[in-house]
Amino acid sequence: MMSPALVHKNSLRRSDRLLGVALVTPAIILLLALVAYPLGRIFYDSFFALRLTDQAPGLFIGVENFLYAFEDRDVRSAFWVTLALTIITVPGALVIGLLLALAGNIHFRWRWPIRLALLLPWVLPMSFTGMIFAWFFNSDYGVVNDLLRRLGYEPVAFLLSPGWAFFSVAFAVTWKTSSFVALILLPGLQTIPQSLYDAAGLEGASRWQQFRHITLPLLMPAIVVALIFRTLSAVQTFDIPYAMTQGGPGQSTQTLAMLVNTVSMEYLDIGYGSSLAVLLFLMSLIISLPYLAHLRRSV
Amino acid sequence: MSAQKITSHLSKITSHLSSSSALNLSSHLASRLLLWLILAVVLINGLFPVLWIFFTSLKTEVELAVTPITWLPEQASFANYQQAFSEQPLLLFLGNSVAIALLSALLALVISIGAAYAFARLALPKAGWLLVGLIALAMCPPATLQVPLFEMMRALGLLNTWLALILPNAVLSLPVCILVLVAFFKSLPESLEQAAMLDGCSRLGALWRIVLPLSLPGVITAGTLAFVNAWDEFLFALVLNAAPENRTLPVGILFYQGEYTFPWPLISAALIVGILPLVVLIALSQQRLVGNLTAGGMKG
Numbered sequence: 001m002m003s004p005a006l007v008h009k010n011s012l013r014r015s016d017r018l019l020g021v022a023l024v025t026p027a028i029i030l031l032l033a034l035v036a037y038p039l040g041r042i043f044y045d046s047f048f049a050l051r052l053t054d055q056a057p058g059l060f061i062g063v064e065n066f067l068y069a070f071e072d073r074d075v076r077s078a079f080w081v082t083l084a085l086t087i088i089t090v091p092g093a094l095v096i097g098l099l100l101a102l103a104g105n106i107h108f109r110w111r112w113p114i115r116l117a118l119l120l121p122w123v124l125p126m127s128f129t130g131m132i133f134a135w136f137f138n139s140d141y142g143v144v145n146d147l148l149r150r151l152g153y154e155p156v157a158f159l160l161s162p163g164w165a166f167f168s169v170a171f172a173v174t175w176k177t178s179s180f181v182a183l184i185l186l187p188g189l190q191t192i193p194q195s196l197y198d199a200a201g202l203e204g205a206s207r208w209q210q211f212r213h214i215t216l217p218l219l220m221p222a223i224v225v226a227l228i229f230r231t232l233s234a235v236q237t238f239d240i241p242y243a244m245t246q247g248g249p250g251q252s253t254q255t256l257a258m259l260v261n262t263v264s265m266e267y268l269d270i271g272y273g274s275s276l277a278v279l280l281f282l283m284s285l286i287i288s289l290p291y292l293a294h295l296r297r298s299v
Numbered sequence: 300m301s302a303q304k305i306t307s308h309l310s311k312i313t314s315h316l317s318s319s320s321a322l323n324l325s326s327h328l329a330s331r332l333l334l335w336l337i338l339a340v341v342l343i344n345g346l347f348p349v350l351w352i353f354f355t356s357l358k359t360e361v362e363l364a365v366t367p368i369t370w371l372p373e374q375a376s377f378a379n380y381q382q383a384f385s386e387q388p389l390l391l392f393l394g395n396s397v398a399i400a401l402l403s404a405l406l407a408l409v410i411s412i413g414a415a416y417a418f419a420r421l422a423l424p425k426a427g428w429l430l431v432g433l434i435a436l437a438m439c440p441p442a443t444l445q446v447p448l449f450e451m452m453r454a455l456g457l458l459n460t461w462l463a464l465i466l467p468n469a470v471l472s473l474p475v476c477i478l479v480l481v482a483f484f485k486s487l488p489e490s491l492e493q494a495a496m497l498d499g500c501s502r503l504g505a506l507w508r509i510v511l512p513l514s515l516p517g518v519i520t521a522g523t524l525a526f527v528n529a530w531d532e533f534l535f536a537l538v539l540n541a542a543p544e545n546r547t548l549p550v551g552i553l554f555y556q557g558e559y560t561f562p563w564p565l566i567s568a569a570l571i572v573g574i575l576p577l578v579v580l581i582a583l584s585q586q587r588l589v590g591n592l593t594a595g596g597m598k599g
Binding site for chain 2: 114120265
């Protein structure tokens with residue numbers, strides 16, 4: 001016989017469990033409906049010839065779309081643009097973000113101007129950022145060319161030549177995302193106890209040695225989180241080049257996410273677009289796996 | 300500004316400073332100068348691009364066509380703002396953006412408060428896997444979802460409505476909100492709720508009367524994150540809505556461009572109109588945001 005108190009406790013726990021399931025269900029349903037189902041849908045559609053402009057779309061063609069994707073010059077170009085943007089802007093944003101965080105951690109009397117300077121790029125919509133920097137890098141009236149002229153250099157047609165257009169987009173992405181990195185790292189910096197630096201200072205460690213052997217190791221967990229999210233968003237880059245260059249000139253700034261949009265929404269080739277979306281999804285999944293594994297362990 | 304530029308500037312300045320301290324300038328002054336320099340670099344980096352757009356928005360079309368360009372407007376005028384509001388329904392775009400972002404944040408909050416409480420306090424079966432699964436789903440690139448979502452919204456008759464944007468906005472913000480709120484709920488002592496429940500409060504009552512008021516900073520942080528995500532959202536607003544009366548700011552601003560014309564003064568004015576609410580948001584919540592972002596900063 002269980003004691004009445006124990007029975008009561010068990011039934012309470014069961015009602016807790018039921019309530020828990022009830023509370024978490026709306027989130028599960030919405031994510032299943034609006035993310036899991038669409039993902040299943042692109043995997044399914046990627047095996048069909050589904051060009052809406054064709055007479056009778058819907059023929060099953062197996063992995064034909066994927067085979068074609070590996071040959072497609074547009075895909076290859078978009079892949080390299082995405083990869084190059086990732087390789088350049090992720091370390092770039094990490095280094096500048098770290099510098100910004102270090103600066104933000106200095107005790108000035110007025111903290112709100114610093115906070116505003118760190119938060120404003122972060123809250124600025126990506127599409128706004130693209131437009132702002134399109135104006136910045138404008139050939140005739142842009143402030144960058146004005147600075148170049150004042151320094152005695154020839155102005156550059158930044159957004160009109162493929163290499164410079166890519167540079168400009170990479171610059172805008174780095175600027176926009178470095179404040180995100182800074183905001184992730186700043187609280188990490190603030191939790192490092194001052195006593196560690198004091199002790200190291202007494203031992204005669206230089207500023208650089210303190211940074212190298214105290215700040216960097218203790219900041220590593222936050223750096224890893226920032227690295228993963230930054231990489232993920234780099235792979236998904238869409239808004240900034242779309243608003244800044246529309247992917248041009250030519251295809252020099254067209255990312256994979258933009259190509260998925262062009263193929264699906266402009267060429268109306270749903271089957272092929274879905275296969276490209278699958279490739280994009282797999283890329284971002286591979287990047288997010290380490291974070292998910294880390295999260296699984298920490299729950 | 301690039302990292303190399305900053306570091307080379309810094310090294311130039313520090314070498315300059317150390318040589319001047321050789322000229323018997325106190326090292327205290329040198330380190331003060333360095334501090335001010337760092338402050339200036341951070342401020343210029345964060346504020347100059349937006350400030351530049353603000354200057355542009357005050358200039359006339361005539362002044363903008365002059366080279367070499369002027370930095371500060373010669374005759375500052377708000378005429379561009381007037382024209383930006385009359386040329387496109389900017390007020391409507393603004394209203395749509397505010398309403399959609401607020402409703403998205405509200406929906407995300409309502410759903411994630413319940414879910415986060417379940418993860419933090421109520422023994423969910425397979426809680427770890429469930430949370431990881433939810434977050435894995437929300438990390439998927441929005442570009443991969445656009446076609447199925449378009450078809451789904453069309454089938455549901457939601458295409459070109461606010462709801463077509465609110466639903467995906469809210470859903471993609473759920474995991475961030477859940478992560479932030481779980482961290483806050485877990486930091487509260489469980490004894491508070493137990494005391495309330497001994498006094499006859501139900502679980503939900505305790506959540507509403509005890510837990511939520513105490514974790515208000517977390518709720519505000521989560522809500523702000525969801526709001527900013529929705530305010531920023533561009534791809535879905537582009538693909539899932541073709542109705543001019545439901546256009547949000549990020550998409551609406553594209554419509555100032557003609558096929559070959561970029562009326563930069565108007566675009567700049569419209570951009571500043573879209574940035575002002577964000578500055579207000581920062582002013583209201585900056586202290587909280589800087590500290591609490593880590594738990595859920597998924598965007599960027």
